[in-house]
Amino acid sequence: MKYTLIRIADAADWQVYHAIRRSSLWEERGLDGYDDARPQERFAHHHALLLKLNEKGIGTTRLDDLRDGTGIVRLVAITASLRRQGHGRVLDTMVEDYARGIGLSGLFVSAASDAERFYTATGWTRVTTQAPELLGDADGCVRMTKSIVP
Numbered sequence: 051m052k053y054t055l056i057r058i059a060d061a062a063d064w065q066v067y068h069a070i071r072r073s074s075l076w077e078e079r080g081l082d083g084y085d086d087a088r089p090q091e092r093f094a095h096h097h098a099l100l101l102k103l104n105e106k107g108i109g110t111t112r113l114d115d116l117r118d119g120t121g122i123v124r125l126v127a128i129t130a131s132l133r134r135q136g137h138g139r140v141l142d143t144m145v146e147d148y149a150r151g152i153g154l155s156g157l158f159v160s161a162a163s164d165a166e167r168f169y170t171a172t173g174w175t176r177v178t179t180q181a182p183e184l185l186g187d188a189d190g191c192v193r194m195t196k197s198i199v200p
């Protein structure tokens with residue numbers, strides 16, 4: 051099994067990224083209106099990331115560099131049929147390595163409450179002090195954080 055984590059650059063990978071997010075985080079939750087043209091996706095300090103397994107896209111997230119040494123991980127998802135096989139854990143580790151590579155020392159996530167156990171299992175803890183304003187404070191979400199060892 052060969053995993054790679056890429057920062058998305060070409061149209062085919064953007065398509066896979068949006069398809070995974072649309073189905074995992076909108077349709078499965080009974081939501082519609084996923085917008086794949088939001089300008090935030092293309093900001094230079096927002097890193098749209100695709101996890102590939104044997105060259106096929108299976109997981110996504112976006113890492114927003116807050117440019118203060120920390121970042122926010124947004125919309126983590128693994129293709130539904132491939133969950134509970136350890137791919138999410140691999141994505142989490144690879145995103146952490148990626149974040150370390152761009153000089154970050156701490157990460158935040160606003161976790162859907164039904165995903166909290168996944169984050170706890172991968173080393174995240176609930177935020178107990180201050181969190182970045184951009185993390186937001188959405189109902190039904192848990193604010194979590196993780197330090198990155200240099």
Ligand SMILES: CC(C)(COP(=O)(O)OP(=O)(O)OC[C@H]1O[C@@H](n2cnc3c(N)ncnc32)[C@H](O)[C@@H]1OP(=O)(O)O)[C@@H](O)C(=O)NCCC(=O)NCCS
Binds near residue numbers: 074160164
């Ligand atoms: C959350 C998500 C990314 C996890 O990906 P995954 O590939 O299933 O995760 P893994 O198989 O690597 O799980 C790692 C550990 O997390 C925990 N975990 C993962 N999913 C879990 C669940 N549904 N319930 C309880 N624990 C869970 C387990 O401890 C698991 O280890 P185990 O399988 O050895 O018990 C995936 O379930 C997903 O895409 N969910 C839909 C989108 C979503 O809710 N994203 C989070 C938004 S904040």
